[in-house]
Amino acid sequence: MFTPQHITHLIRLQSLIKEWLNAHKQSSSLFNSLLNLISQRKDTFSLLTLKFSKENSSSSFTKPILSSTALELLIYKQSREIEKDLSFIQQSLQEFQRIMIEMEAVLTKSMRVLALKPPVSSTSSNQNFATTSSSGKKAKNKKSCYSKHQKPPKSNSQKSLSNVQSKGTLDDNVTDIPITLASLYCVRIIEMYERELTRKRNLINVALLNITGEFENHIKIVADQWEVQPHLNFRIEEEMMDRVKIWERAKEYSNL
Numbered sequence: 001m002f003t004p005q006h007i008t009h010l011i012r013l014q015s016l017i018k019e020w021l022n023a024h025k026q027s028s029s030l031f032n033s034l035l036n037l038i039s040q041r042k043d044t045f046s047l048l049t050l051k052f053s054k055e056n057s058s059s060s061f062t063k064p065i066l067s068s069t070a071l072e073l074l075i076y077k078q079s080r081e082i083e084k085d086l087s088f089i090q091q092s093l094q095e096f097q098r099i100m101i102e103m104e105a106v107l108t109k110s111m112r113v114l115a116l117k118p119p120v121s122s123t124s125s126n127q128n129f130a131t132t133s134s135s136g137k138k139a140k141n142k143k144s145c146y147s148k149h150q151k152p153p154k155s156n157s158q159k160s161l162s163n164v165q166s167k168g169t170l171d172d173n174v175t176d177i178p179i180t181l182a183s184l185y186c187v188r189i190i191e192m193y194e195r196e197l198t199r200k201r202n203l204i205n206v207a208l209l210n211i212t213g214e215f216e217n218h219i220k221i222v223a224d225q226w227e228v229q230p231h232l233n234f235r236i237e238e239e240m241m242d243r244v245k246i247w248e249r250a251k252e253y254s255n256l
Helices: 005-056 068-116 122-144 156-167 179-209 215-228 234-254
Strands: none
Touching: 005 068, 005 179, 005 215, 005 234, 068 179, 179 215, 179 234
16 A cells, blocks of 8 residues: 555654654753752752861861862862753754754645645536436435335445445545645644744753853753643644554555
């Protein structure tokens, strides 16, 4: 069974959505790592401050495990790791941008297929309607020829329909995905990912520029907002993926 172009576009879009999900999970883990490092550096600062205060006081105190030099070196290493995580978070935006570029390419191809779709001819529609009407009148007249106790014979179409249903063949209306519907899926899904990319870009700019003051609280707020992704409507994605899954199963069934 041949795979139409508009179906391949949905399959490709489906794989790009999974790539976005993986990129989102990795970037979220970077935010969690960043928050842990910030918290650890804060605790190290507290130990160093406590050591200096007790060294300057005349009272005796228990000697800490780490010296002042070791604590300062640890703070330096933690600061370097924080800088690395901030850099990795900024680089993660490039992966989202790459996925977005490929999504836009899918949308362009989908619009081309939609533009090549032949329009429905009004003449053929009228002919079909006229044929249906005349056949309906003939069937009605033919039915009146039979008595009340004599049932009319089954038509060939009714027999073929019963045979198809008995074989368990899926209905084309259920398995088929029209070109217009496939294009609509591409437009709506890619549009919401574009809005989410703009939002992520703004969040990263905020995280990198505003690093003064309560740095830990600031990063925590950005990390919580990063995790949400409010512009993504996952119900639309699930609907599209379910339609593609049904189509693929029907394709496997037809190849048996």
